[in-house]
Amino acid sequence: MEGWSKLSSSLGNINFSQAGSKLSKGFNSSVQATRERLGQIAPEDITELPQEYKDLEARVDSLRAAHLSLLKITKVYDTETYDYPVQVQESISELSQNIGYNLTSFAATNLKGTNLPVPASPTQPPQHHHKTLPHALARAATAAATSISGPANAAAPAESGDKLGKALALYANGWERVAAARLDQDDAIITNFLAPWQQTLNTSITLALKARQAVQVSRLELDAAKQALKNANPSKQEQARLEVENAEDDLVQKTEVAITLMKTVLENPEPIKNLNELAKSQLIFFSTAAEALSAVQGEIEELSVAAEGDYRKSRDH
Numbered sequence: 001m002e003g004w005s006k007l008s009s010s011l012g013n014i015n016f017s018q019a020g021s022k023l024s025k026g027f028n029s030s031v032q033a034t035r036e037r038l039g040q041i042a043p044e045d046i047t048e049l050p051q052e053y054k055d056l057e058a059r060v061d062s063l064r065a066a067h068l069s070l071l072k073i074t075k076v077y078d079t080e081t082y083d084y085p086v087q088v089q090e091s092i093s094e095l096s097q098n099i100g101y102n103l104t105s106f107a108a109t110n111l112k113g114t115n116l117p118v119p120a121s122p123t124q125p126p127q128h129h130h131k132t133l134p135h136a137l138a139r140a141a142t143a144a145a146t147s148i149s150g151p152a153n154a155a156a157p158a159e160s161g162d163k164l165g166k167a168l169a170l171y172a173n174g175w176e177r178v179a180a181a182r183l184d185q186d187d188a189i190i191t192n193f194l195a196p197w198q199q200t201l202n203t204s205i206t207l208a209l210k211a212r213q214a215v216q217v218s219r220l221e222l223d224a225a226k227q228a229l230k231n232a233n234p235s236k237q238e239q240a241r242l243e244v245e246n247a248e249d250d251l252v253q254k255t256e257v258a259i260t261l262m263k264t265v266l267e268n269p270e271p272i273k274n275l276n277e278l279a280k281s282q283l284i285f286f287s288t289a290a291e292a293l294s295a296v297q298g299e300i301e302e303l304s305v306a307a308e309g310d311y312r313k314s315r316d317h
Contacts, residue, residue, distance in 0.1 A: 028220075028221065028224035028225070028228070029217055029220035029221045029224055030220075031224065032220045032221075032223050032224040032227070033220050041223070045223065045226070045227070046223060047219050047222055047223055047226075047251070049215070049219065049255065050255065050259075052259065053215070053255055053258065053259055056258075056259060056262040056263065056266070057212060057262070059262075059266055060205065060208055060209075060212075060262050060265055060266065063205065063265065063266065063271075064201070064205050064209075067197060067200065067201050067205065067271070068201070070197070071194070071197055071198065071201070074189065074193065074194060074197075074278065075194070077185075077186045077189040077190060077193075077194065078186075078190055078194060080130065080131055080132055080183075080186065081131045081132065083132060083133040084131050084132050084133045084135075084136055086136065130179065130183065132179060132182055132183075134175050134178040134179035134182045134289075135175075135179040135182075137171075137172075137175045137179075138172045138173075138175035138176045138178075138179055139172075141168045141169070141171045141172035141175060142168075142169070142172040144168045145165050145166075145168035145169040145172060148162055148164055148165040148168065149162055149165040149169075163303045163306065163307045164307075166303055167299075167300045167303045167304070170296045170299050170300055170303075171296060171300065173296060174292045174293050174295065174296035174297075175292075175293075177288065177289075177292035178288070178289045178292050178293065181284070181285050181288035181289060181292075182285060182289075184284070184285070185281050185282065185284065185285035188277070188280075188281040188284075189277075189278055189281045189282075192274065192277035192278075192281065193274050193275070193277050193278040193281070196270060196273075196274045197271070197274050200268070200270060200271060200274075204261075204264065204265045204268060205265055207261055207265075208258065208261040208262045208264075208265045211254070211257055211258035211261045211262075212258050212262075214254045214257075214258070215251070215254045215255050215258045218247070218250050218251040218254045218255075219251055221247050221250070221251075222244070222247035222248060222250075222251050225240070225243045225244045225247045226244055228240050228243070229241060229243075229244050
């Protein structure tokens with residue numbers, strides 16, 4: 001009985017008339033929306049929203065589309081391998097090496113003191129390589145330089161007498177600088193562009209869209225209330241008229257809120273600031289890449305001219 005008394009007391013605190021009113025409004029607005037979609041409501045019976053509101057709606061939609069369009073492309077900066085498709089094969093190989101290393105380490109540690117053969121402990125885990133095109137070019141050029149220069153000069157291929165080995169070593173050095181700049185660029189874009197750009201979408205633009213949804217629901221409730229007033233019995237007309245007035249006040253209030261939020265979104269300077277950070281990060285990368293490759297290209301060109309001269313002299317004799 002005590003539990004029933006508490007339940008009864010709790011139920012007594014609920015305003016069932018307000019709850020029922022909300023449910024009724026929600027149902028009426030859904031019916032109104034369905035009838036409008038089916039063309040059962042005359043255009044003149046649909047409340048016209050202010051032109052300022054409609055203009056702001058269009059501009060916010062365009063702003064959101066612009067954010068989504070650029071974000072769809074620039075999201076690649078969040079993935080290191082965006083310019084290096086061969087990384088899939090390297091990742092599989094690296095995964096196999098890591099599994100082998102982990103299994104060997106486990107066996108070397110846990111089989112001690114047993115009758116089973118204990119493998120030698122691996123000295124160090126497999127080396128992780130950045131999987132970008134600049135890093136791959138630098139690694140390939142270094143390996144090629146070492147191969148051409150021979151084992152005796154593997155430690156310092158750039159000092160080898162072989163001109164192609166020197167050229168490959170120079171090329172590798174240039175791309176190592178580009179590779180480092182590439183990582184710096186991506187980190188800067190992720191922090192200074194992608195994160196705040198996505199934040200704008202998730203907060204201020206989303207908030208404005210929710211305010212617009214509230215306006216749409218309020219407008220449907222108003223038009224449903226107007227239809228109810230048209231069809232109301234004389235005894236219920238006064239109540240229906242009050243509901244129309246309340247719905248009108250609610251629509252005015254929510255429209256003003258939505259207009260304010262949409263203006264705030266459109267006047268926000270952050271997107272331009274974020275775009276500047278994107279362009280600046282890219283500029284720094286390309287400038288560094290141009291400087292690094294320009295320096296090594298000049299030296300490679302000297303080696304090329306010297307090699308061609310040596311070749312012609314050898315043919316003259």
